[in-house]
Amino acid sequence: MSGRVRAGLAVVVLILLTAVSSVPLAQIVMPRIVLLAYQVEDRDIPYSWGGGHAEDPGPSKGTCHGYRGSIKPCPAARTRGLDCSGLARWVYALAHGRDVLGPGNTDDHVRKMRRVKNARPGDLVFYGKIKKKRLRTHHVGIYLGNGKMMNAPETGAVVRVDDVDRLKDFAGYFRL
Template identity: 65%
Template structure:
């Protein structure tokens, strides 16, 4: 059994070295898309503030600041993800660490750089431009062809949506 463990450990180390030396654009971004589609397949529901526990992933949300159409606010009894909770979890799984952290979309966009030529796996932010900074209100994972993986609103599940249907496009961003 210890020989098998040694072989598995050696294989894991080889994979780590190979993937760590691969260009981030060619390695992490396709993983982000694959993970996003896997999460969609599981039908995870939207929860305002969901995904912002100590560790990334589905969690119950909060009703603080809730303005959704379903009343009373269901977030404190709904285990799921909001938009920034979805992107945080997907990026953590793809990168192997919580690279975006527990903040909201404004916190996340500050950790990224805007790109003019997006590739699947980049994030797409929505909101408004202020004189000195962005005021974001939504984020999705760019899938290509004008589509994004999206945790859109209370009562919905994580799904694919057209970017053009969401108002306030701010741009594409890469970690």
């Protein structure tokens, strides 16, 4: 290799190193929460109303109490799986090493978090109405980046990736 080619290669390497060093590490390495969400998705875990809310986070049989799904009779009590908040609870527990969200529903979980304007992968995406005096959420997903979320969407589905704008009543991004 000639000296001129070697010098040109050194300049290219220096430029690449400078460019990479200015990028925040979080953009280079996928956050643990996102990696875990994809691992959960690989398991083809079914949606189960109330699933994931046993004493310990993770797939569990659901409940038919409060079920309003389209599949009749309610399959939740015989389906081991996760609902949307059960998914968020389990992935966050795996990432943090403890049950940081607790066994509640989406309203309980959003109360433990703070709203952020600029979402980062691993934040939670909530749907419903969040006002100063009124809180009524009905769905949550794990933000993956690029307008995508991991979620347990509905009876008959499995944990999957969907567009954040799949639901029309976006309430905001939240971070623990």
